[in-house]
Amino acid sequence: MFRNQYDTDVTTWSPAGRLFQVEYAMEAVKQGSAAVGLRSRTHVVLAAVNKAASDLSSHQRKVFKVDDHVGVAIAGLTADGRVLSRYLRNECINHSFVYEAPLPVGRLVVRLADKAQVCTQRSWKRPYGVGLLVAGLDESGAHLYYNCPSGNYFEYQAFAIGSRSQAAKTYLERRFESFDKYSSEELIKDALFAIKETLQGEKLTSSICTVAIVGVGEPFHIIDQQAVQEMIEAIEAREEAPAEPAEPAEPAGDIQDEGNQDAAPMEI
Structure with missing residues (x-):
C-alpha cells in the first residue's frame, strides 16, 4: 500500500512546499458538520448543525459560550474544539x-491563532483539526472571525464552514451587503436559511441545529429550541404560501378613444 513519505510529522516539507499534516487538519474541518456565522452592526449570530451519530446517542455540542461577550461555533474534531474553547475561557x-474589563475580541482571536500556529512548527505536536467561528462584541462593535488550523484568521461579514458549506456561502454571498442593517430576528432567519442550504433537501428542525446570538444589550446565549422551531415553521409557511394571482389585463380591443374613433391606424 502506497504511503506518503512526507506526512510522517508536521515539520516535513514536501518537494512542492506543502505541509500535509496541516492540509489534513484543514480537510477535517471540511468533513465536519456545517457551522454558519452572520454579523450586523449590533449583533452576531452563530448556527451549527448537530445531528446525532446514532439514534441511540445524543448529539455533540457545536456551539460554546466563552464569555458574556464571546462565543464560538466549531466544525471538525469536537474534542479539539472543546480544548480550544476552554483555552479561550481561561484567557x-x-x-x-487583571484588568477588570472584557478581553477585546480581536486580541483573543490573535492568541488563539498563535496557539494553533505553534502546532504547525513542532514535530511532536499535530495541528488542531477544528475550525472556529468566533463571534463577539466589544467597544469597536460586533465581530465575526474564522480561525483556521493553519494559524490563519480572517474577519468576515458572514461565513460558513464544514460539510456542504459552499451552498451556504453561495446563499450568504447574495445577501451579505444588507446584513449591516438587519435586526437580530432577521439575522437568525438568514442563518437558518443558510443552514437549510447545507442539508440538501433534509428537513430542518430545531433538534438538529443550534442557534446562538450576542449583541448590544444581549449577552451571548443559545436560543431556546422551541423559539428556533417556531422560526423554522414560520419560514416554511412563508415558502409554501401560494403567490397572489395577477389581475387579468383588459383586452386592447375593448379600449377605444371616443374622440378618435375614425382615426387612421398607426403605421408600424
Missing part, C-alpha cells in the same frame, strides 16, 4: 481578573 477570565 477571558485572566484578562478580566
Whole structure:
C-alpha cells in the first residue's frame, strides 16, 4: 500500500512546499458538520448543525459560550474544539481578573491563532483539526472571525464552514451587503436559511441545529429550541404560501378613444 513519505510529522516539507499534516487538519474541518456565522452592526449570530451519530446517542455540542461577550461555533474534531474553547475561557477570565474589563475580541482571536500556529512548527505536536467561528462584541462593535488550523484568521461579514458549506456561502454571498442593517430576528432567519442550504433537501428542525446570538444589550446565549422551531415553521409557511394571482389585463380591443374613433391606424 502506497504511503506518503512526507506526512510522517508536521515539520516535513514536501518537494512542492506543502505541509500535509496541516492540509489534513484543514480537510477535517471540511468533513465536519456545517457551522454558519452572520454579523450586523449590533449583533452576531452563530448556527451549527448537530445531528446525532446514532439514534441511540445524543448529539455533540457545536456551539460554546466563552464569555458574556464571546462565543464560538466549531466544525471538525469536537474534542479539539472543546480544548480550544476552554483555552479561550481561561484567557477571558485572566484578562478580566487583571484588568477588570472584557478581553477585546480581536486580541483573543490573535492568541488563539498563535496557539494553533505553534502546532504547525513542532514535530511532536499535530495541528488542531477544528475550525472556529468566533463571534463577539466589544467597544469597536460586533465581530465575526474564522480561525483556521493553519494559524490563519480572517474577519468576515458572514461565513460558513464544514460539510456542504459552499451552498451556504453561495446563499450568504447574495445577501451579505444588507446584513449591516438587519435586526437580530432577521439575522437568525438568514442563518437558518443558510443552514437549510447545507442539508440538501433534509428537513430542518430545531433538534438538529443550534442557534446562538450576542449583541448590544444581549449577552451571548443559545436560543431556546422551541423559539428556533417556531422560526423554522414560520419560514416554511412563508415558502409554501401560494403567490397572489395577477389581475387579468383588459383586452386592447375593448379600449377605444371616443374622440378618435375614425382615426387612421398607426403605421408600424
